[in-house]
Amino acid sequence: MNITIVGPGAIGSLWASYLHDAGHKISLWSRHKDDTLTIQRDSYPALSLANNDTQALKSADVILVTLKAPLVSSVLHQIKPHIDVDAIIILMHNGMGTAESVMTLMPENPLVLATTTHGAYRPSATQVLHTGQGQTLLGAVNDKALQCSFLAEVFHHALSDVAWHANIRQALWNKLAVNCAINPLTAIHQVRNGELARSEFRAQLDAIIDEVCHVMEAEEIAVDKAKLTVLIDQVIHSTSNNFSSMEQDIAHQRSSEIDFITGYLLQCASNHGIDVPTNQALYKAIKQIEQSW
Ligand SMILES: NC(=O)c1ccc[n+]([C@@H]2O[C@H](COP(=O)([O-])OP(=O)(O)OC[C@H]3O[C@@H](n4cnc5c(N)ncnc54)[C@H](OP(=O)(O)O)[C@@H]3O)[C@@H](O)[C@H]2O)c1
Structure with a gap:
């Protein structure tokens, strides 16, 4: 799948690396201007991934948003013109309350919420350490996302355990x-x-x-x-x-x-x-x- 990670910090870099290794085409959307960003997970070889590529964003099947909660609405508002109405939006952050504003902003897109107990730490801008194994739950917020339960298998294949939760x-x-x-x-x-x-x-x-x-x-x-x-x-x-x-x-x-x-x-x-x-x-x-x- 074409997957764009918006907010590739600790948890976003972790998923970028694992999803890349599972065979998906990964691009990043960060606040840095570079065309490519490097991610090195633990002691694995470093990856070079496209950054802020509007074409990649337009062709994304899945947009995994790993921004901290306070930034979610404003960043999605900025990049909305480059997001296809069929792209599945996944919000993965601590706390609640962003889904309501994202549904208003992008009512057409399937919206999925995620919660994870994996641990990730970024000792430098290019490195991410997987500091703790955990579990990830995904679930639908709107009707359009009810058909997205296949994502649990896609994500599980990259970084287990992942389950689809009927009541996220x-x-x-x-x-x-x-x-x-x-x-x-x-x-x-x-x-x-x-x-x-x-x-x-x-x-x-x-x-x-x-x-x-x-x-x-x-x-x-x-x-x-x-x-x-x-x-x-x-x-x-x-x-x-x-x-x-x-x-x-x-x-x-x-x-x-x-x-x-x-x-x-x-x-x-x-x-x-x-x-x-x-x-x-x-x-x-x-x-x-x-x-x-
Ligand atoms: N880390 C964990 O182990 C963990 C585990 C479970 C849940 N979570 C949750 O996951 C969420 C993210 O946590 P995190 O630890 O990954 O935080 P983080 O490392 O700060 O990641 C957030 C990323 O968003 C980027 N960002 C800021 N403004 C942006 C913009 N305008 N456009 C694009 N990107 C922007 C930041 O850029 P800069 O790098 O330039 O600041 C940073 O890379 C939080 O809600 C956290 O509670 C984290």
Whole structure:
């Protein structure tokens, strides 16, 4: 397939490399002006891939968007004139809330959402390290994407495990719940995920989870508070040495994805008239840090 990766950072470069090795024709769309970009995954030979080639973008069967959530709408708005109406758009990022604006912007295109637990790290502009094996879920957002379940096999062949999820909102909400619990707290306190297992964080974690459950119920997303608590504790434990992406963004004074994680939760809570004071306070604290720079 002809696949263009928009936003070839850590996770985009990882997929570019694996999809290329699986035999697909890969081009990149970055904010750099070079005609080609180099990607070297782990210790494999470096690849040279076309960059910002409007012809390649026009002929793309699939456009895999691996930008951070806050950039998705503006970048797709810029490149929309070069995108075929039949091209399948896949959004792969943390957080929620971009699909609504992309559907308004590109109502004709099949729209797929993806979530992945693979780990990727870019030590330099040309290198990407595959730091952790994971699972990727894909699922349809609009009716046109219902016929795109074949993509799970295409992506699985390149970098397993990949599955098609009949209710991708459920999977994304579960991930959002984990992110709401771990990301703001680790970013505010500048600690590794494992530090949240300390007893001083228990009451706050319970309050976050309680509020998230109320909002999920109002959104008609199946949720069990006890199971969600166990899941979040498991993630804290299994990723105890990791820094969350929000911790890293705040540590490097980059704007975080808070608007698409806790911010999305607050928006949904407000739509249903639900009070979420603990999450509201965490959102405010992250915004205050970002505004202090
Ligand atoms: N990395 C992981 O292990 C991982 C795992 C699961 C999920 N995720 C999620 O995946 C998303 C991407 O994460 P990431 O770690 O890959 O971030 P990243 O390395 O910052 O990648 C984002 C890329 O978008 C590029 N970009 C910025 N503005 C652009 C523009 N106007 N046009 C085209 N490209 C532009 C950036 O360019 P520059 O390189 O020039 O800044 C960067 O290469 C996030 O939502 C993250 O939470 C990441």
